[in-house]
Amino acid sequence: MLTERTILAMSFLLGFWANLAQVAVLRLFLGQFYGTEIQVGLFLGVWLAGVALGGLLGGWRSPRAELVLGLMAVAPLVVLGVFAGGITALPARRGAFLPTWPVLGFLGALVLPLAVPVGLVLPAVLRRAPVTNLGEAYGSEALGSFAGGVVFSLLLGGSARAIPTLAALPVLPLAAAFLVGPSRRARRGLACLLAAWGPVVALNLPGFERWAEERAWDHFHPGYRLETTLETPYQRVQVGEYHGQRSLFINGSFAAAWPDPVRAGERVHPFLTACLEPRRILIVGAPTPDLVEQVLAWPDLRLTVADLDADLLRLLLGDRRCWKPEAMRRASEGLSSPSLEGAQGQILAPATRAGDLGRSESERPPPDRATTTWPAGTATAQVEGRLACPGQDTCRLEVRAEDPRGLARANPGAFDGILVLPADPTTLTGNRLFTQEGFADLAQGLATAGVLAVGVTGTENYLGPDLETIILSTHRALQPSFPEIFAVPGDPITFWAARRGGVLATDPARLQERYRARGPSGASFRPEAFANLLLPFRVEEVQSWLARDTAVPRNTDLHPQAFARQLKLWDIYSGSSLSFLFRWVEALTLSRALVGLVVLAFGLAIAAWLAEPHRGRIALLTVGVSISGAGGLLAEIVLLLVYQSRQGAMFRMAALFFGLYMLGLATGAWLGRRLGFATPARLRALKGAQVGMVGICLGLLRLPAWQTGPVIGAGIFLVAFLDGIEFPAVDVLLGVLGLPRERRAGWLIFADNFGALWVGLVSGWWILPVVGLEGGLWLLAAALGLNFLALWPVPFPLPPTGAVGDDGRPGSG
Numbered sequence: 001m002l003t004e005r006t007i008l009a010m011s012f013l014l015g016f017w018a019n020l021a022q023v024a025v026l027r028l029f030l031g032q033f034y035g036t037e038i039q040v041g042l043f044l045g046v047w048l049a050g051v052a053l054g055g056l057l058g059g060w061r062s063p064r065a066e067l068v069l070g071l072m073a074v075a076p077l078v079v080l081g082v083f084a085g086g087i088t089a090l091p092a093r094r095g096a097f098l099p100t101w102p103v104l105g106f107l108g109a110l111v112l113p114l115a116v117p118v119g120l121v122l123p124a125v126l127r128r129a130p131v132t133n134l135g136e137a138y139g140s141e142a143l144g145s146f147a148g149g150v151v152f153s154l155l156l157g158g159s160a161r162a163i164p165t166l167a168a169l170p171v172l173p174l175a176a177a178f179l180v181g182p183s184r185r186a187r188r189g190l191a192c193l194l195a196a197w198g199p200v201v202a203l204n205l206p207g208f209e210r211w212a213e214e215r216a217w218d219h220f221h222p223g224y225r226l227e228t229t230l231e232t233p234y235q236r237v238q239v240g241e242y243h244g245q246r247s248l249f250i251n252g253s254f255a256a257a258w259p260d261p262v263r264a265g266e267r268v269h270p271f272l273t274a275c276l277e278p279r280r281i282l283i284v285g286a287p288t289p290d291l292v293e294q295v296l297a298w299p300d301l302r303l304t305v306a307d308l309d310a311d312l313l314r315l316l317l318g319d320r321r322c323w324k325p326e327a328m329r330r331a332s333e334g335l336s337s338p339s340l341e342g343a344q345g346q347i348l349a350p351a352t353r354a355g356d357l358g359r360s361e362s363e364r365p366p367p368d369r370a371t372t373t374w375p376a377g378t379a380t381a382q383v384e385g386r387l388a389c390p391g392q393d394t395c396r397l398e399v400r401a402e403d404p405r406g407l408a409r410a411n412p413g414a415f416d417g418i419l420v421l422p423a424d425p426t427t428l429t430g431n432r433l434f435t436q437e438g439f440a441d442l443a444q445g446l447a448t449a450g451v452l453a454v455g456v457t458g459t460e461n462y463l464g465p466d467l468e469t470i471i472l473s474t475h476r477a478l479q480p481s482f483p484e485i486f487a488v489p490g491d492p493i494t495f496w497a498a499r500r501g502g503v504l505a506t507d508p509a510r511l512q513e514r515y516r517a518r519g520p521s522g523a524s525f526r527p528e529a530f531a532n533l534l535l536p537f538r539v540e541e542v543q544s545w546l547a548r549d550t551a552v553p554r555n556t557d558l559h560p561q562a563f564a565r566q567l568k569l570w571d572i573y574s575g576s577s578l579s580f581l582f583r584w585v586e587a588l589t590l591s592r593a594l595v596g597l598v599v600l601a602f603g604l605a606i607a608a609w610l611a612e613p614h615r616g617r618i619a620l621l622t623v624g625v626s627i628s629g630a631g632g633l634l635a636e637i638v639l640l641l642v643y644q645s646r647q648g649a650m651f652r653m654a655a656l657f658f659g660l661y662m663l664g665l666a667t668g669a670w671l672g673r674r675l676g677f678a679t680p681a682r683l684r685a686l687k688g689a690q691v692g693m694v695g696i697c698l699g700l701l702r703l704p705a706w707q708t709g710p711v712i713g714a715g716i717f718l719v720a721f722l723d724g725i726e727f728p729a730v731d732v733l734l735g736v737l738g739l740p741r742e743r744r745a746g747w748l749i750f751a752d753n754f755g756a757l758w759v760g761l762v763s764g765w766w767i768l769p770v771v772g773l774e775g776g777l778w779l780l781a782a783a784l785g786l787n788f789l790a791l792w793p794v795p796f797p798l799p800p801t802g803a804v805g806d807d808g809r810p811g812s813g
Helices: 004-032 037-060 065-089 100-128 134-155 162-168 171-179 184-220 261-274 289-296 310-317 325-332 404-410 436-444 465-478 508-518 529-533 536-546 561-574 579-587 590-610 613-647 650-675 680-701 709-736 741-790
Strands: 225-231 236-242 245-250 253-258 280-284 302-306 381-383 386-388 397-400 415-420 446-456 484-488 493-498
Touching: 004 037, 004 065, 004 100, 004 134, 004 162, 004 171, 004 236, 004 650, 037 100, 037 741, 065 100, 065 162, 065 171, 065 184, 100 134, 100 741, 134 650, 134 709, 162 184, 171 184, 184 225, 225 310, 236 310, 253 289, 261 289, 261 415, 261 446, 261 493, 261 508, 261 529, 280 289, 280 404, 289 302, 289 310, 302 404, 404 436, 436 446, 436 465, 446 465, 465 484, 465 493, 465 536, 484 536, 508 529, 579 741, 590 613, 590 741, 613 650, 613 680, 613 709, 613 741, 650 709, 680 709, 680 741, 709 741
Parallel strands: 280 302, 280 415, 302 397, 415 446
Antiparallel strands: 225 236, 236 245, 245 253, 381 386, 446 493, 484 493
């Protein structure tokens, strides 16, 4: 038998492994398959199903620790093999999304080899250590997971590549196996393997990673040469090349192509002509080089580009002849300062990077006092597809690696025009720029006569129900902040929105005159194009669509309705044939869900009452654990999505927030064990505290100024802290009811993850688009309240004072 300290150290290492494995395979999957909230929900559901399956198997037949460690050492290599070898089995559909079912099968093959061993850990650990209780092992594993989140998000910057991370993971279970090695000979062998692993991976991994990436690229993008692959803290970026034409793919989805000066000019010049005095312009999103070149062709114009992803900005706009490596490094580390001098160019990081837990927005430097990066009065040039800075004069281009919404809020009235690049709310990241709150934030950054331009996919002569809803939603979300709105027909339909009435010029003749007077000479755009762009019958057609009285729910940060319509379009473009599911999901409103929850609760109560009392009590306790597991994940998802909507940096901070959740579980398990929550009265008090925590989260939704990294992190910690208290308390009560320790561990792991997996599965399909974040929390409050009421009439048999559990320790059960 092993000492308790050894077992806790092993649990810590395996918890560290679990967090890194989860984040690495999540990034690997999302980076290849679009990165939308649908895929995030599918991933969470499959991962938690694997952990639940592992817990069920571990409770049924407790495995040996050596077997679990072997599985955890081999699993990352299996996943790498499945990814590299199995991705070509998926259908390659150019111009369309992949259907759901093949992707779901591939996801299961990637995730289950990693998730199932995680569920086996605690039953295996308890088998080797009869003096260690479940609460301590559970807390140690959760603490290791927190450490993994800190390492990934803070020390590695949230940008460690998925394949190298997976390749390095076997070191942790091998180190744990070294701790439990049965003999000196076995330990010597493990020590040699550990020493050799690093050099073997370092020598072979670069070639394998390049081969796997090119294999996947050639399968999905035949004919294009893969030029660059970049994993940033926010997304996976790839650039393909075809006879000098470059295509940008974000998480496997096409995002932009360049050089295309004609199309870039069509997007830039009409917007700048519509602006009353385009002197200070903000571009929201990462632009292609030719688009920036078209903007800077206008004389006496200063351009600011704002996007959270500094690596993507550097990829598109940086060149070694323009950007000093030291400035690039400092920017990536968040050390750039507006007072830096002597650099030919630099990407400015904000005073507080998105996701950091430091200064407030008010401390960020305004655009008119920040270092810029483009010379005035000189022409721009493209070098190997990227913009090059030809001189060191007064600069006209500023590139800021920060949240555009936060930049606009912090600099009221700073810009004469704002051009929003992302077209369509295809993900929650994109939708946050199309919500009523998002437009209000951007409006703050506009001068009194400022103009905002935003485009939505669609044409005035084809607007089916789904496209119509997205366009109407965008138009109505603009109205509270912009009194004058004009829709420019075409594909995409572009909205010009002004801070005050009487600003927009919409007459083609007037726009032609204005462009000739102040527009750039020699540009690809011609003033005569306004007459074709604003043909009267086309303008009238789109205006008639906007005047329809179709009922469209508001698109807000807390209830992203436009994103819900994108799910239907995604289903059409992917050929998944899930329209029946979307119709059923849309019909399941919050009120109907609450009624269904009450009916389900009464059904379970009747079943428990009719069952044999012993089994009924066990069922009631485990259902409570399932509710807490589901509720903990739901509250975490809501808080993460609130942070994403407000700050835009969820994916960079995901590992840290996951780690904080695990730290809360560890702290709760440790404290709950020592304070003795294994009584009905204290368990009821705990459920009441959980309901109160949901109330705090509901209040936080209505306080945007408090939706910062520290507050969201504290909320996630407290939610998990309350859940962590319950786990060892129920373990003690199940022990009093006669369940063996290893079986209790497996059963509780299964119950906890079984409830959570359903929340993960429906988060992107139903909770987010249909009931909204606030509705999800009301559902959680109702479920916890019903669980609280169900605990009152049940007389649990309590251990007598000073009772000794089955591990020989007081009160340990």
